Amino acid sequence: MYSYEELESGVIQAGVCTGCGACISACPLYYIQLIDGMPRRPKKRAACKNCGTCFNSCYKVKGESYGDNTGRYLRAVSAKWDHGTQCQDGGIVTAILRYAYEMKLIDGAVLTCRDNNSWMPVPCVAKSADDFDASSKTKFGVSPVLMDLRPAVVEHGLNKLCVVGTPCHIQSLRHLQRSNADVSSAVALTIGLFCSGNLEYRHIAERIHTLGIRPEDVEKLAVSNGRFIIKAGDRSESIPLSEIKSWVPGHCSFCRDYTGELADISIGSEGSPEGWSTVIIRTEKGEEIFSGLEKSTAVSVSGIGSAELERLKRASEAKRNSQNSYVI
Numbered sequence: 001m002y003s004y005e006e007l008e009s010g011v012i013q014a015g016v017c018t019g020c021g022a023c024i025s026a027c028p029l030y031y032i033q034l035i036d037g038m039p040r041r042p043k044k045r046a047a048c049k050n051c052g053t054c055f056n057s058c059y060k061v062k063g064e065s066y067g068d069n070t071g072r073y074l075r076a077v078s079a080k081w082d083h084g085t086q087c088q089d090g091g092i093v094t095a096i097l098r099y100a101y102e103m104k105l106i107d108g109a110v111l112t113c114r115d116n117n118s119w120m121p122v123p124c125v126a127k128s129a130d131d132f133d134a135s136s137k138t139k140f141g142v143s144p145v146l147m148d149l150r151p152a153v154v155e156h157g158l159n160k161l162c163v164v165g166t167p168c169h170i171q172s173l174r175h176l177q178r179s180n181a182d183v184s185s186a187v188a189l190t191i192g193l194f195c196s197g198n199l200e201y202r203h204i205a206e207r208i209h210t211l212g213i214r215p216e217d218v219e220k221l222a223v224s225n226g227r228f229i230i231k232a233g234d235r236s237e238s239i240p241l242s243e244i245k246s247w248v249p250g251h252c253s254f255c256r257d258y259t260g261e262l263a264d265i266s267i268g269s270e271g272s273p274e275g276w277s278t279v280i281i282r283t284e285k286g287e288e289i290f291s292g293l294e295k296s297t298a299v300s301v302s303g304i305g306s307a308e309l310e311r312l313k314r315a316s317e318a319k320r321n322s323q324n325s326y327v328i
């Protein structure tokens with residue numbers, strides 16, 4: 001039987017681990033921890049049951065699944081939350097979380113928060129509207145969101161969770177559900193965030209420092225028109241993405257999902273005007289929640305032009321075709 005050793009050699013040391021955190025949640029004995037950004041089984045070698053659960057929980061072992069272009073969907077719109085002035089790109093993720101929570105369709109969420117005053121991304125469990133608001137705004141850096149799945153269920157007692165993450169998190173979560181991993185049945189909704197590639201946080205922190213900006217003064221990090229933007233007060237610094245290719249983690253070169261094809265709802269800025277988000281509603285569950293939110297009149301919604309949709313499909317296709325493949 002394959003076990004942690006094979007996960008370590010075949011995925012982690014092979015450089016294809018995306019740091020999704022699923023194997024950390026999968027180990028029922030909490031033997032796997034996040035150390036230096038990677039899942040590790042420290043000092044527990046003798047105690048490890050060699051049950052293979054961690055190996056089997058890894059979506060990189062069993063393979064990812066993709067549809068055509070942007071994946072299957074029911075409809076796609078542009079939207080913004082009318083009360084989301086403090087949020088980024090329309091605040092639609094926060095609006096959906098707040099609505100689903102209010103309607104008791106979810107009882108919490110696992111997503112990415114900021115570490116204290118910095119912009120370092122850390123996974124967190126959100127259990128209130130205030131928590132959802134606090135987790136808004138785009139963060140860059142590897143965030144092992146799924147490592148908080150087990151604590152959300154076992155320690156916080158949640159059983160109708162929303163998982164918000166990049167396509168790698170959603171691919172991984174769907175693999176957990178297909179494998180009937182115990183904690184995965186507590187997930188009621190998934191929101192996938194468009195992602196063409198991540199940036200390692202340590203490089204961002206270094207650049208913020210070099211620019212003489214205090215991390216607590218940074219108001220927004222974003223990628224727009226081929227540039228990485230750092231906004232702090234009156235300052236807006238932008239760096240061409242071509243200059244920071246080395247900031248992209250190596251594992252992103254194996255990823256072929258741009259829009260979060262397996263999510264209930266996918267959200268990103270591509271295809272919509274500044275201040276709005278593109279929302280791809282993919283499943284009945286996603287439709288139920290988004291159409292409920294629309295009726296609540298808390299959001300403005302408009303159609304997406306065929307040219308914008310075509311651009312989104314081309315971006316998805318480009319990512320699909322340009323990446324490496326890896327089979328363990």
Ligand code: SF4
Pocket residue numbers: 003004026027028029030031032041048049050051052053054055
């Ligand atoms: S006990 Fe099982 S799931 Fe946990 S580290 Fe060992 S093999 Fe992996």
Ligand code: SF4
Pocket residue numbers: 007011012016017018019020021022023024039057058059060172
């Ligand atoms: S489950 Fe996720 S975090 Fe664990 S080894 Fe696989 S890709 Fe890495």
Ligand code: SF4
Pocket residue numbers: 018166167168169195196197198251252255256257
């Ligand atoms: S490019 Fe893929 S692996 Fe990298 S952060 Fe985005 S979704 Fe995850």
